[in-house]
Amino acid sequence: MQKQEFTITVYTENHIGLLVRIATMFSRRKINIESLNTSPSEAEGIHRFTIVINEFEEVVRKLARQIEKQVEVLKAYYNTNDEIVWQELALYKVSTDEIAEKVKVERLLRENGARAVVIRKDYTIFETSGHREETDKLVEVLAPYGLIEFVRSARVAIIKASHGFHEKLKEFEETEPGEDQVENEFLDKQNEVFTM
Amino acid sequence: METLVVEQAAMATKKTHTLSGSQAVLEAFVAEGVDTIFGYPGGAIMPIYDALYDYHNKLKHILVRHEQGGIHAGQGYARTSGKCGVVFATSGPGATNLVTGLADAMIDSTPLVCITGQVYAHLLGTDAFQEIDVINITTPVTKWNYQVTDATEIPAVLAKAFYIAKSGRPGPVLIDITKNAQLQQFDYEGYQPCSHIRSYRPKPIIRKEYIAAAAELINKAEKPFIIFGQGVILGKAEKEFKAFVEKSGIPAAWTILGLSALATDHPLNVGMLGMHGNYGPNVLTNDCDVLIAVGMRFDDRVTGRLDKYAKQAKIIHLDIDPSEIDKNVKATVGVWGDCKETLPMLTKLVESKVYPQWVNRFKEYQLEEEKEVIHEELNPSTDILTMGEVIRNLNELTGGNAVIVTDVGQHQMVACRYAKFNESKSNVTSGGLGTMGFALPAAIGAKFGAPERTVVAIIGDGGIQMTIQELGTVMQSEVNIKVLILNNEFLGMVRQWQQLFHDKRYSFVDIASPDYVAVAKAYKIEGQKVSQREYLRGALTTMLNHNGSYLLEVMVGKENNVFPMVPQGCSVSEIRLK
Numbered sequence: 001m002q003k004q005e006f007t008i009t010v011y012t013e014n015h016i017g018l019l020v021r022i023a024t025m026f027s028r029r030k031i032n033i034e035s036l037n038t039s040p041s042e043a044e045g046i047h048r049f050t051i052v053i054n055e056f057e058e059v060v061r062k063l064a065r066q067i068e069k070q071v072e073v074l075k076a077y078y079n080t081n082d083e084i085v086w087q088e089l090a091l092y093k094v095s096t097d098e099i100a101e102k103v104k105v106e107r108l109l110r111e112n113g114a115r116a117v118v119i120r121k122d123y124t125i126f127e128t129s130g131h132r133e134e135t136d137k138l139v140e141v142l143a144p145y146g147l148i149e150f151v152r153s154a155r156v157a158i159i160k161a162s163h164g165f166h167e168k169l170k171e172f173e174e175t176e177p178g179e180d181q182v183e184n185e186f187l188d189k190q191n192e193v194f195t196m
Numbered sequence: 197m198e199t200l201v202v203e204q205a206a207m208a209t210k211k212t213h214t215l216s217g218s219q220a221v222l223e224a225f226v227a228e229g230v231d232t233i234f235g236y237p238g239g240a241i242m243p244i245y246d247a248l249y250d251y252h253n254k255l256k257h258i259l260v261r262h263e264q265g266g267i268h269a270g271q272g273y274a275r276t277s278g279k280c281g282v283v284f285a286t287s288g289p290g291a292t293n294l295v296t297g298l299a300d301a302m303i304d305s306t307p308l309v310c311i312t313g314q315v316y317a318h319l320l321g322t323d324a325f326q327e328i329d330v331i332n333i334t335t336p337v338t339k340w341n342y343q344v345t346d347a348t349e350i351p352a353v354l355a356k357a358f359y360i361a362k363s364g365r366p367g368p369v370l371i372d373i374t375k376n377a378q379l380q381q382f383d384y385e386g387y388q389p390c391s392h393i394r395s396y397r398p399k400p401i402i403r404k405e406y407i408a409a410a411a412e413l414i415n416k417a418e419k420p421f422i423i424f425g426q427g428v429i430l431g432k433a434e435k436e437f438k439a440f441v442e443k444s445g446i447p448a449a450w451t452i453l454g455l456s457a458l459a460t461d462h463p464l465n466v467g468m469l470g471m472h473g474n475y476g477p478n479v480l481t482n483d484c485d486v487l488i489a490v491g492m493r494f495d496d497r498v499t500g501r502l503d504k505y506a507k508q509a510k511i512i513h514l515d516i517d518p519s520e521i522d523k524n525v526k527a528t529v530g531v532w533g534d535c536k537e538t539l540p541m542l543t544k545l546v547e548s549k550v551y552p553q554w555v556n557r558f559k560e561y562q563l564e565e566e567k568e569v570i571h572e573e574l575n576p577s578t579d580i581l582t583m584g585e586v587i588r589n590l591n592e593l594t595g596g597n598a599v600i601v602t603d604v605g606q607h608q609m610v611a612c613r614y615a616k617f618n619e620s621k622s623n624v625t626s627g628g629l630g631t632m633g634f635a636l637p638a639a640i641g642a643k644f645g646a647p648e649r650t651v652v653a654i655i656g657d658g659g660i661q662m663t664i665q666e667l668g669t670v671m672q673s674e675v676n677i678k679v680l681i682l683n684n685e686f687l688g689m690v691r692q693w694q695q696l697f698h699d700k701r702y703s704f705v706d707i708a709s710p711d712y713v714a715v716a717k718a719y720k721i722e723g724q725k726v727s728q729r730e731y732l733r734g735a736l737t738t739m740l741n742h743n744g745s746y747l748l749e750v751m752v753g754k755e756n757n758v759f760p761m762v763p764q765g766c767s768v769s770e771i772r773l774k
Contacts (some may be wrong), residue, residue, distance in 0.1 A: 013395050017331055017341070024336050065519035071340045071360055074395045172394040 005034070006060045006078050007086065007157045010049040011041060011165055013072040022049060022073075025066055031055060035088070037154035043165040046074065052155050074172055079159055086157035090135035091117070092126045092142055093149035099124055102145055112138045123148060215384035217347030217377045218247035221311060224354035225255055227387040230282050232256045232644045234269040238286025239326055241313025243378035245284075258644065258673050261665040263290050265637035267297025268663070271306045272641030275624045276599055276649070278432065280307040280361050281641065287313045288326030291333070291372070296631055298337040298368045303628030304453060305430060307366035309357045317345040317374040330372050339367030347380035355390035364398025365517040366430055399516055402533040402541060409529045410512045411545030413486050417510075419554045420446045421484035423469055423477075423498075426453035426627075427491010427515060427535055434458070434620045436539040437490065443543050445550040447558050449477035451492050453627040456617035460596065466558040470498040471762045472609040475771060476561030478762060481506050482769040483557075488512045491535050494524035495628065504767035514538050568773040569759050574614065580753040581729060583610040583682050589736050590652065590680070591616040598650040599624065601642050603635035603659030606688035609758045611654045621646070633662030639677045640669055650678065650740065657683040657709045667719040670745050678739050679721075679747040681712055684754050692757045716747040723747030 012018055019038065026033050034052040041048035053060070060078045068076040096119065099105060109115060114128035128138050135152055215223065221244055225233070233255055237245045248257060260266040263285040270281030281301075285294050291312040301308050314320075315327040331343050340360045344353055350373070357369040414420055422444075428437045434457050441448050441458065447466045448458060458465050467474030469481070478500075481487065487509040492498070499505045502524060513520075513527040514535050521530035531538050573584030587610060590598070596616030601624040602608040608625055617623060624642050626634040639653035660681050670677060687705040694702050716723040722742055726735045732750065739746045762771045 016343075017335065020332055021335050028336065062519070062523060065523075069517065069519045071393065071396045169394075175392045 001056055001058070003054050003056055005052060005054055005081055006057070007081070007084050007155065008049070008051040008053065008060065008064060008067070009077045009079070009157065009159060010051065010067055011043075011074040011076075011168075012047045012049060013074070014045065014047045015072045018070070018072050021070055022051075022067060025063060026051075026053065029059070029063070031059070031063070035154040037156055039156070041165055043169045046165060046169060050155055050157050075165070075168060077159060077162075079157075083161065084157040084159055086131070086155050087129045088132065088135055088155050089127065089129045089153040090138065091149075091151050092128075092138060092147060093123050094126070094142055095146055095148065096121060096124045098145045108141065112141065114138060212383040212385050214381050216243065216247060217344070217350050217373065217380050217382070218244040220347060220350040220382075220384060221354060221373070221378075222247055222251045222255060223384070224351060224358075224387055225282060226251070227389065228354075228358045229279070230255065232258060232273060233282045233284055234258045234260055234266040234273070234641060235284025236260055236263050236266055236286065236290060237284070238290045238313065240287035240315055240375050241284060241290070241311070241378070243375060244311065244313065244373070256644075257284075258640070258669065260637065261668040262663065263293035264296055264633070265640075265663055265666040265669060267294050267301070267308070267310065268631075268634050268637035269641030269644070269666075269669070270308050270310070271297060271301050271304075271634075272601060272624050272638030272643075273645035274306050274308060274641075275638075275645065276621050276642040276651075277645030278621060279645070280309055280358060283308060283310040285310065285312050286326065287315055287330070288328045290326075291328055291330040294370070295334060295337060296629075298334055298370065300626050300629040300631045300634065301368040302337045302339065304626065305366050305426060306368065307361040308368040309354075309361050310368060310370045312370060312372045313378065314343065314372045314374045316376045318376070320345075320374070330370070334370050337368070338370050341370040341372070343372040343374070344377050345374045347377045347382045350377070351384070351387050352390070355388060356393065359390035359393070360396065364396075399534045400518075400532055402531075402537055404541070406529055406531045407538060407541045408545060410488075410514075410531055411542055413510050413512060413529060414444060414446070414488065414542075414546050417486035419480075419484045419551070420444070420486040420488060421477075421480060421509075422446045422448035422488045422490060423451070423481075423492060424448055424454045424457060424490040425451040425492025426457075428454060428457040429620055431491060431516065431534055431536045433491075433534075433536040433539055436536055436543070438462070440539045440543040440546070443548050444546045445548070446488065447551070447555050449474070451495070451498050451627070452612050452625060453623075454492060455612055455623040456620050459618050460616045464555070466555075467562070468613055470495075471500070471764075472613065472758050472760065473762075474562065474613070475565040475760050475773065476558040478760070478768040478771045479561060480557060482508065482767065484509050486510045486512065488514070489525075490514045490539070491516070493520045496524075499524065500762045500766055500768040500770075504769075514542075565760065565773065573610070579729065580756075581727065581732065581750060582756055583607055583684075583752050584614055585729075586680070586682060586732065586736075586750050586752070587611055587614040587654075589733055593733075593736055593740055594650060594652070598622070598652050599642050599646055601625065601635050601639040601651060601653040603653075603655040604630045604632045604689075605656045605658060606684070606692065606756075606758050607654055607656045607682040609689075610682075622649075632659040635659060636663050636679065637666045637669070639679070640666060640673070640675050643675050643677050651676075652678040652680055654680045654682060656688060657681060657685065658687045658707055660712070661707070661709070664715065667716065667721060670721060671719040675745065676743075677745050678742075679716075679723075679745070680739070681747070681749040682752050683709060683712075683749055684752050684756065685709065686754055688756075689758070691755070695755070695757070696761075697763070712747060712749045721745050721747055723749070725749040725751070727751035
């Protein structure tokens, strides 16, 4: 067993202060959050946190349960990289003169799956999305031409095996919990807990 | 359908009337059956206190001397009454003074609703006078918290607060209310208690197959062992638990917070677990074949070294909090549910049995412990008084019917080891957080929570000096509690560790005491000091019979140690008798 990248997906109410409550779950255990994204989800009114950490599975499993225990959290899942499809978005600002003069821009865009978002006399902004290696690669390519600014977004991820949250939400809204909602899923599946 | 029509008719006739946010808070309390509030006023909570002036017939308010005292009193109240403790504090320092108590209540699963005043909403974030970000400060130490800036939210938020505090695994909730919301008049539509929050599942439907799997393990076992915690008390499942123990015939040991859930003299009660627990329960944890944990969380003070804890045993873990199952000790069968429901289901499936040989082994260890430790502690052969003999005398005088509130340290371990309990909700102590200064205010609350019972606060000379100001609360509220100080002129537990593990380098554990009896007298509380055996019994009798609060200081051996002991980092079976 060694540490590996896990993506934790948390479905929550949209509640002020919940970000801190969730973040302290990690900081209390001295776990660094590699990437954190919050966004609306497929279900109306339900927020979705996507959190990436490097940890042992055992730690992630316990963490997911602690997160799920929070009052405003509906569900927490964790997945390894092969169980999800994910993307990160990156923006790059370079000098237009520099890039136009020295680079075959068309080829650069094609090879890196990038596109130009803004082209001005003084600067140009490229955008690309993909995995970390892919967005990093463009940094390497552009560095020799004076990369003025670089920023990368948090990971957003879709769980391959997920059927979405609509059905689950209906169950949560029932006053009397249904079978699925109350199952001891982590006991049923032992180690595959929270993997849907 | 019919009920729906009736409900609609009721809704139509329901008159709304105007209330202030403050009044809405107090209406919520009345609707939730709150009878006692522990609190301390201040600028940002003044509108609520102003409203409280008109509620003095319905809500008793106990003015404490420090907000920490207020929240510990709320905890004591919750622990003896089985209800939710309610606490008021103002913004800023009032709120930060609650933090220790919130942390204590969080780790010991005590239901509390704390209301803090907050500066006007338009001043939030401006570093206004007595403004502090109480929500973010208290997030890690509350089950739930929420800031109200608009009075219309108050009825629903308070309903949620009580529901969350009390349901599932209980815990503290803090509601921060800005001054404008307290003052704001709004159309009040009545109070609706909360019974469902979609993102919150306090308890599951029980899965029968896990009960069956657990029963099968138990029925096959030859050396089964039950360990139980506060979950039995919080689940109000003492009867169900006793029935389970008696039918299954399995010996049962308790964690410090499980104490009093099963009568101390029950034949299958084999004693205390953990660092200063009894010999047999610790050693035999590593010898049993099935370990049945009920409403306990395998704290490190109970388990000692985890990688050498009950490795030979199949583990059944009953808990209402799913995140506790497999957290510290991997369960063979985890039973997620309220033990009030799961225990009777399990009792039904287990065979009625006795384990005479196995139970006898606990007795053998008990005899050895009696010989090596207990006898001398309870009946000392020297002139020096021991904490144990004080507790023994107290047991004999109260018959095990008193509520015992303890602080933290040596006296706590001795009291929990030797105090006798006949009924549940009688042991109030700070277990998880180990908060010195807990006992005096908690005893005040404990008495308000169980007014018909005798409440004895047993406190060390360190702990009493941390919250001694609450003697003022005792004086003014005229509450009847017995304060028993066991004074060994040391911070005894730390001194014991320094003796055993730091070559007797006594670093800042020598603590001086004031004249406690004189201090008590200054607060109009009767008291006396005893340092000789011949006066001990009489003094305890005087204390218990005194009409009103009483302080008794007993001078005990300076360098007595608490044994047995599982040294930190050792396995439970490596427990030392000396």
